[in-house]
Amino acid sequence: MALVIAGERSGVGKTTVTLTLLASLRRRARLVQSFKVGPDYIDPMFHQHVTGRACRNLDPVLTSEAYVQQCFAHHSQLSEYALVEGVMGLFDGVKEGAGEQGSRGAKEKNNAQCLTDFASTAHIARLLDLPVVLVIDCSRLSGSVAAIAHGYRSFDPRIKIAGVVLNRVGSDRHLSLLKDSLESLQLPIIGVLRRQDNITIPDRHLGLVPTAELPELNALIDRLADLGDSCFDWQRLLPLLKSEPVSPSASASLSPSFPVRIAVARDRAFNFYYQDNLDLLQQLGAELVFWSPLDDADIPKDIQGMYFGGGFPEVFAQQLAENTSVRDAVKTAILKGMPTVAECGGLMYLCEQIIDFEGKSWSMAGVLPTSAVMGGRLTLGYRRAVALQDNLLVKANTTVYGHEFHRSHLTLTPTQPLFETSRYDCEENMGCEGWGLPANVHASYVHLHWGESREIPQQFLKECLKEIC
Incomplete structure (x- = not known):
């Protein structure tokens, strides 16, 4: 019970x-x-x-x-x-x-x-x-x-x-x-x-x-x-x-086949993660190294991938901007080919700038040729997203289901977007979104839960494993 x-x-x-x-x-x-x-x-x-x-x-x-x-x-x-x-x-x-x-x-x-x-x-x-x-x-x-x-x-x-x-x-x-x-x-x-x-x-x-x-x-x-x-x-x-012992349905076991180190940004600016996603990475063999783009002087050493969750980078935009050594290190690592997943707030951090609610501009990592602008309009709801191309996490034509929740928008849209999205409950077309260039980046406003899509973390870690080879 x-x-x-x-x-x-x-x-x-x-x-x-x-x-x-x-x-x-x-x-x-x-x-x-x-x-x-x-x-x-x-x-x-x-x-x-x-x-x-x-x-x-x-x-x-x-x-x-x-x-x-x-x-x-x-x-x-x-x-x-x-x-x-x-x-x-x-x-x-x-x-x-x-x-x-x-x-x-x-x-x-x-x-x-x-x-x-x-x-x-x-x-x-x-x-x-x-x-x-x-x-x-x-x-x-x-x-x-x-x-x-x-x-x-x-x-x-x-x-x-x-x-x-x-x-x-x-x-x-x-x-x-x-x-x-x-x-x-x-x-x-x-x-x-x-x-x-x-x-x-x-x-x-x-x-x-x-x-x-x-x-x-x-x-x-x-x-x-x-x-x-x-x-x-x-x-x-x-x-x-009172909880009672139950007999859970059988679920597929995971083989720890990916002995890689993943830097997971987790601090006051980045803290939106589903625990199940982190668990899946570890069950597949990944070592998670938690670090702070706000407070650390550099990205973690000897890593093969990076994961930036959502959060409130707009609230800490000045502090993120002032940590130039980390911004430079993130950009350098990505441009050298490090596989990187960035959801919502993570996507914003990879942009050239965040423009806050007061209209002030703050420099970010500069990987994506666009800026994130805060505004009053709330984008909220479940999304059905169809991959338009092979990317870091999924193959072309794969359908995934996610959730958007943000008050920012981008000044430029990607020329080769990751997804075509629609509302989950009425199939209203929401347009295209998500950045997959460089090819080792998956940056999207759509938050994904990987529990029913374990091929997503497997694909991510497979790409990270190439960093070792």
């Missing part, structure tokens, strides 16, 4: 409730494995900071339904308790069945399952057969709470609502009104969180500020643990959270 924390909509406090639960469990010296529904990078950072264990993303668009089940089964059985944080509202997902993903991700589903809640929290709860606790923002309601709870419990009979958490409760009188309204439903109240003025996680243009930039985070987690000790019905919760 494990438990899904869902919201009746975005912004109701799912992450606060999840972190409060995790912090209280860790204070009790419990070994807990967390999961996050969807493609998000930042919430899992907070999970990992609290639990000490890497959070795993459960996303059937980026991977597949089978991979979600295998990932959950494998990692949940290694802990005492397991907790899944949902995404958006409980039933908010995408329309499944468009394009080739309809046959790739879930070949055996029937037509009734081709709904608009694919990849939603409800979809994951059904897929893993897990109970759900619904978080309700009570700040602007009282008696209506029963209608909300009843609607969510009855909307899909396959979803097992184990109870509700009442968040942002204003007073004892307010709580009494909420309880009276819910009494007729006989739906357990799993927790009550009062309005909190001293528990705030700052955010900015792409969501929460990452953990590495919050020096007071440990104090905040302590306050959350204090809150969790008193606001939850632990007698009801612990049996729901």
Whole structure:
């Protein structure tokens, strides 16, 4: 068994409730494995900071339904308790069945399952057969709470609502009104969180500020643990959270055939990585060398490849620009042929410049003949991407599924782009994107999860191995 924390909509406090639960469990010296529904990078950072264990993303668009089940089964059985944080509202997902993903991700589903809640929290709860606790923002309601709870419990009979958490409760009188309204439903109240003025996680243009930039985070987690000790019905919760041994589906084993060293940029500017991607590289034999383009004086020695994840290079553009020795070393290594993967923020770092929100220009590595310009427009959504040419990661005509989430655009588009992209759920053409020149570079705004596409890290490491030969 494990438990899904869902919201009746975005912004109701799912992450606060999840972190409060995790912090209280860790204070009790419990070994807990967390999961996050969807493609998000930042919430899992907070999970990992609290639990000490890497959070795993459960996303059937980026991977597949089978991979979600295998990932959950494998990692949940290694802990005492397991907790899944949902995404958006409980039933908010995408329309499944468009394009080739309809046959790739879930070949055996029937037509009734081709709904608009694919990849939603409800979809994951059904897929893993897990109970759900619904978080309700009570700040602007009282008696209506029963209608909300009843609607969510009855909307899909396959979803097992184990109870509700009442968040942002204003007073004892307010709580009494909420309880009276819910009494007729006989739906357990799993927790009550009062309005909190001293528990705030700052955010900015792409969501929460990452953990590495919050020096007071440990104090905040302590306050959350204090809150969790008193606001939850632990007698009801612990049996729901208890992880049970399962028999995971057989998955292909990986042979460690690529004894190479890969420099992985990981610091305050670059920290968007799926842990499964890093695990796959290591399982294939790669040694990962973590380093900082912000703080280090040079790239790591004796490496055969580089991996720049996403993040916030625009926030640290001045510091990145001032580290000229590293910028020069990165450019020199790439121009000499070093295989390099750069996603979103990594792509921006390989550009000639980053132009920040204030219009200031900062020099970057200068590998790609374009500049990244920050703006107010948010580019967001799942992508179906078809490779237009053989490149560092995939062969021509290969279809991959990824996610875009950024507020920058490039001043020039590549003459020989990597991908032709379309929206995942409606096949709307999004144009061409991605840089594959020099040929040893894969630079794209599209974030990829390699769990269901293990040929991608294999291809990358095969190219890196040539650096040794």
